[in-house]
Amino acid sequence: MELTLFVIFGAVAVASAFMVIVSRNPVVSALFLILTFFCLAGLYVLLNAQFIAALQIIVYAGAIMVLFVFVVMLLRTGKEARRGYRLIFQKSIGIIFVVLFLLLLGSITLMVSVTGMRGPYTAEAVRHIGNTQAFASVLFTDYLYPFEIISVLLLAGIIGAVVLAKRKR
Amino acid sequence: MPIPLPTVNLIDISPEIILGVFGVLVLLIDLFLRRERKGHLAVLSLIGVVGAFYASLRLWGSSHYAFSQSIVVDNLSLFFNGIFLLGTALVILMSVSYIRREGINLGEYYSLLLFSTLGMLIISSGNDLIILFLGLELVSIPLYILSGFARTNLKSNEAALKYLLLGVFATAFLLYGIALVYGSTGSIKLPMIAKLLSDTAVSSNPLLFIGMGMLIIGFGFKVALVPFHMWTPDVYEGAPTSVTAFMSVGVKAAGFAALLRVLLTALDKLQFSWVSILVVLAILTMTVGNVIALVQTNIKRLLAYSSIAHAGYLLLGLVAGSRLGVSSILFYLVVYALMNLGAFAVVILVGRKGDQNLHLNDYAGLGYRYPLMGAAMSIFLFSLAGIPPTAGFVAKFYIFSAAVKEGFVKLAIIGVLNSALSLFYYLRIMVIMYMREPEKKEVLPILFSPGLVIALLIAVLGVLYLGILPSRVLDLATSAIRTFLSG
Numbered sequence: 289m290e291l292t293l294f295v296i297f298g299a300v301a302v303a304s305a306f307m308v309i310v311s312r313n314p315v316v317s318a319l320f321l322i323l324t325f326f327c328l329a330g331l332y333v334l335l336n337a338q339f340i341a342a343l344q345i346i347v348y349a350g351a352i353m354v355l356f357v358f359v360v361m362l363l364r365t366g367k368e369a370r371r372g373y374r375l376i377f378q379k380s381i382g383i384i385f386v387v388l389f390l391l392l393l394g395s396i397t398l399m400v401s402v403t404g405m406r407g408p409y410t411a412e413a414v415r416h417i418g419n420t421q422a423f424a425s426v427l428f429t430d431y432l433y434p435f436e437i438i439s440v441l442l443l444a445g446i447i448g449a450v451v452l453a454k455r456k457r
Numbered sequence: 458m459p460i461p462l463p464t465v466n467l468i469d470i471s472p473e474i475i476l477g478v479f480g481v482l483v484l485l486i487d488l489f490l491r492r493e494r495k496g497h498l499a500v501l502s503l504i505g506v507v508g509a510f511y512a513s514l515r516l517w518g519s520s521h522y523a524f525s526q527s528i529v530v531d532n533l534s535l536f537f538n539g540i541f542l543l544g545t546a547l548v549i550l551m552s553v554s555y556i557r558r559e560g561i562n563l564g565e566y567y568s569l570l571l572f573s574t575l576g577m578l579i580i581s582s583g584n585d586l587i588i589l590f591l592g593l594e595l596v597s598i599p600l601y602i603l604s605g606f607a608r609t610n611l612k613s614n615e616a617a618l619k620y621l622l623l624g625v626f627a628t629a630f631l632l633y634g635i636a637l638v639y640g641s642t643g644s645i646k647l648p649m650i651a652k653l654l655s656d657t658a659v660s661s662n663p664l665l666f667i668g669m670g671m672l673i674i675g676f677g678f679k680v681a682l683v684p685f686h687m688w689t690p691d692v693y694e695g696a697p698t699s700v701t702a703f704m705s706v707g708v709k710a711a712g713f714a715a716l717l718r719v720l721l722t723a724l725d726k727l728q729f730s731w732v733s734i735l736v737v738l739a740i741l742t743m744t745v746g747n748v749i750a751l752v753q754t755n756i757k758r759l760l761a762y763s764s765i766a767h768a769g770y771l772l773l774g775l776v777a778g779s780r781l782g783v784s785s786i787l788f789y790l791v792v793y794a795l796m797n798l799g800a801f802a803v804v805i806l807v808g809r810k811g812d813q814n815l816h817l818n819d820y821a822g823l824g825y826r827y828p829l830m831g832a833a834m835s836i837f838l839f840s841l842a843g844i845p846p847t848a849g850f851v852a853k854f855y856i857f858s859a860a861v862k863e864g865f866v867k868l869a870i871i872g873v874l875n876s877a878l879s880l881f882y883y884l885r886i887m888v889i890m891y892m893r894e895p896e897k898k899e900v901l902p903i904l905f906s907p908g909l910v911i912a913l914l915i916a917v918l919g920v921l922y923l924g925i926l927p928s929r930v931l932d933l934a935t936s937a938i939r940t941f942l943s944g
Contacts, residue, residue, distance in 0.1 A: 339506045348888060396663045397807065399916040405643030405653055432463065433470070437579060437591045440477055444572045448602035451565045452617075 294334055301327035309407040314360040318353060336411045341417040469523040469530045471512040472538055473578050479505025480571035486941060489562025495562045498910070499553045502567040506546045508543060509578070513538040520586060523782050526646050529584040536787055536937035537714045539580035544706040544794045545574045547912045551798070552699040554906035555805045559812070561606050561698060569599035570631040570703065577711040584722075586635045586645040589715050590832060593631070593679060598626050600704060604696035610812065616695025623688045624678070637668030638723075646724040654726040669724055673734060675887040676719070680712035680768045683741040688827055693761035698808060700799035701757060705764045706794045712788060713771060728778060735776050742769030743875040750882050756804055756815050758903075759882060760797070763841060766879060767793055770856055773872055773892060785855035787934040792848040796840040799916030803834045806903050817889055824891035833917050835887050842883040842919045843876045848923035855931070896935025 303324040309315050325348045332341035414422050427435055467474060482505075483498050490497060520531040527812025528534075549570065576595030583589040588647045601624060611717040639645050641662040642653045654660040678685040693701045720731055744767030753759035771793075774786035807823065808814050824831035840849035853876060860869040923930060 313795065393667065396667065400662055400664060407643065421460075427462060429463045430525045431467070431527070431587070433527045434585075434587050434591055437588070437595060438482075440572060440575065441591065441595050443481075444569060444595065444599045444602075446573075447565050447569060451563065451569075451602060452605060452608065 289332060294331065297327045297330040297334070301331070315357060318360055321356070322349050322353050326352070336414050337419065337423075339423050418439045463525055466523060466911070469516070469519075469521075469528070470518070470582075472542075473511040473575055475509045475512055476505055476571050476575040476578065478870075480568045480575065483564055483568040484645070484771075486785075487568070490564065492562070495564055496553050496557070497688065498564050499549050501547050502571055503546060504573065506542050506549065506574070509540045510539065510546075513542070522744055526578075526648075527585045527588050528582040530582060531940045532584035532937040533717070533941040535712075536934065537710065537790075538578050540710050540787075540790050540794055541574055541577040541581070541707055543791070543805055544798060545570065545709070547794070547798045547802075547915060548699055548703040548707075550908040550915075551605070551702065551802050551805055553908040554904070555699045555909075558809075558810050559607055561608075562698065563606075566603070566606060569603055573603070573703070574707065575601040576891060577707055579710045581714045583718060584647050584713070586638065586647070586723075587717065590631060590635060590853065590882045592815045593676075593711070596708060597628070597679070600700070600708065602624060602704075603700040604692055607697050607812075610695075611908065612695035612812070613697065614695075617690045618917065619688055620692045620696075624832075627675050627678030627685065628785030630671045630678070634675055636662050639668075641665040641668060644833045647718060650723040651725055652695075654724070660726055664732060665764065666727070668885075669731060670734065672719055673731065674740060676712050676716050677738065680709050680716070680771075681765050682738045682772070683745045683765065684738075686742070686745070686765050689765055690758045690761040693764070694755060694757045698757065698801060698805050701761075702798050702805075706797055706831075709764065709768060709771075710790045710794065713775070714789065716775060717783060717786070719942075720775065721783070732776055735772055736865070737752065739769050739772035739776060739868065742766065742772060743872060744769075747875050747878045750879070753882070754817050755829075756817060756886070759886075760800060762763060763879065766875065767797075767841075767935075768868065769875070770853060770872060773860045773865070773868060774856045776865055776868065777863040779859060779863055780935070781862060782856070782859040783938045783941070784931070784934040785852070785859050787937055788851040788923075788927070788931055789856055791930060791934075792840070792852040792920070794848055794925070795860070795919040796837045797942075799822040799837040799913060799920065800841065800923065802861075802909055802913050802916065803830060803837070806905070806909060817886060818893075818896060820886060820890050821893040822895040824887075827846070830903070830913075831890055832942075833913050834890065836917055836920055838883040838887055840924070842880045844862070846881075846921070846924050848920045848927065851924055851927045861903070937939070 300421055301324050304320045307320040308317045308324065311320065325344060329341040329344040329349070332338070332344060371432065409426075417425075479502060483501055486501065487495070487498060516530055517532060517535050520529075522529050528897035549567065552566065552570075556566055573596050576592045577599075579595060580589055581593035583592055584846070601617055601621045605613055605618050633643070638650065641664040642650045642659055644650050644653060674685060679689075681689045688922075693705065696704065720728075724731060735845040743766055744771060746762050746764075750759055750762035750766065753762060770784055771789055773787065774782040776782070805816070807819060824835075836847060840847035843853040853872075857869045857872055859871070860866075
């Protein structure tokens with residue numbers, strides 16, 4: 289049951305991510321991106337991380353994607369966005385390498401079992417403490433420093449958006 | 458459920474805190490400054506950089522983990538901090554008049570520069586793959602923006618977009634690599650990964666090897682190793698020159714800091730595997746960088762290919778993987794920062810508004826009209842080529858001898874041949890400077906601003922000092938790795 293769900297979510301996520309790139313209409317791309325985010329949320333649920341799954345849907349599929357769609361509609365990238373380059377040589381080489389890489393990864397994942405250490409947060413442990421609490425207790429203790437770094441990272445991103453988008457002075 | 462808060466010792470990250478605070482301070486004070494007085498922000502940023510340097514000095518000698526083993530405060534990270542902060546200080550000095558000339562003197566410039574440096578400091582002390590990843594992103598995101606800072610310049614726009622798209626692509630590789638390493642070992646802490654790898658069931662997992670390869674691709678992109686170097690010439694050419702200087706030194710050093718930590722601390726047991734990858738990459742990087750540099754006519758593109766070649770030389774130290782190898786990487790990075798930033802300072806001086814005057818022919822006759830600047834440029838070029846009285850020679854000597862000592866004789870020979878090849882294009886600039894008449898008769902005089910002159914002086918004195926008396930800095934580099942490789 290879990291495996292089938294995983295395969296379904298995974299396959300749909302990859303397929304829709306692929307459609308994000310190939311579809312010509314930016315709005316369609318954005319909608320496929322929402323589908324990818326939903327599938328990812330499904331994968332989080334399978335990992336017993338309901339809290340992150342909810343965040344994924346609220347923040348990404350909800351807030352960020354709405355912004356995306358708005359921006360795409362406001363910009364109205366009509367004709368110019370559709371002009372594509374052919375690049376047949378690069379494309380064919382790229383496809384060959386991608387297929388080889390996927391074959392390699394696929395054969396390896398079928399071959400080996402999971403090695404390595406198991407973490408303290410097994411499904412039972414999480415059920416015992418509660419999803420949100422487990423998340424918070426890791427985020428604000430062990431990962432306190434990365435958490436703070438991300439705030440600086442976002443600040444730098446905001447500054448950049450303002451600098452690059454500001455009207456000419 | 459009460460969460461017990463961990464003990465947090467802020468002294469351990471005091472250099473990072475100082476830089477972060479000054480980055481925000483620059484942003485706030487920027488609001489109250491008129492356009493022509495933005496130069497004050499450079500002074501403020503310099504104070505922040507010096508403060509962070511002082512804080513790193515105060516920490517020198519410590520060797521411990523902090524923030525639940527997320528970071529390690531040891532001499533290696535502090536030595537790297539020194540390199541980053543030295544580079545940033547020189548870049549700030551070079552920037553003041555340059556960004557005024559190009560009409561991009563905005564306060565955000567300095568604050569993005571400081572945030573990017575903050576990312577480098579975070580990488581150098583990273584003890585955990587997540588920290589390394591976030592640090593690398595914090596280095597890159599401000600740089601994507603800074604590359605496109607000259608908004609009216611089409612080449613600058615192209616550079617920013619190209620760097621962003623390819624950088625994000627490389628980041629995806631890095632992230633996938635981290636995921637695979639985590640999946641096959643079960644930990645993201647570097648020392649813990651090393652400990653888990655003593656189990657053969659873990660260390661023979663093919664997923665781990667794919668993860669390792671992807672980590673090398675991710676970091677290799679940032680330091681511009683050869684199959685992943687395609688972005689370098691275009692981005693270096695299009696970005697504002699001061700930003701190019703910053704990228705060529707800072708990002709390279711940060712990438713090597715990350716590579717050192719990951720390969721020598723965490724994946725030390727897989728050395729047999731990654732050494733063979735790095736040998737191939739080193740040969741390709743040195744050769745391709747130098748050969749393509751031969752035919753460049755734009756000085757920024759030439760320096761871009763030269764920086765690729767230097768990444769190849771640096772890989773030799775990593776391939777050796779010994780104490781001598783790592784300490785010579787550190788020494789090389791100090792020397793490289795001085796000589797490369799010095800060369801870029803001259804490029805800024807010779808350049809004109811709108812990034813004009815970057816063709817090699819624009820250097821014709823400069824050696825006579827500006828003898829001191831010509832002499833400085835010659836010293837930097839000699840040093841980049843690795844000719845004896847300069848620091849570049851000592852740096853190359855140590856890195857090649859480290860490779861020879863570990864038995865990579867052929868690799869060292871290829872390296873020496875490559876630096877002989879590089880002599881051609883470095884000397885060509887000097888030939889043009891001293892032996893060719895300028896084509897255009899009316900040339901605007903070069904304006905020497907105090908910041909640029911100070912930066913040039915520091916770089917010249919540094920290159921000569923390290924070339925003649927390298928022992929003090931070499932000793933520092935050796936003591937920097939004392940705790941790194943033993944534990």
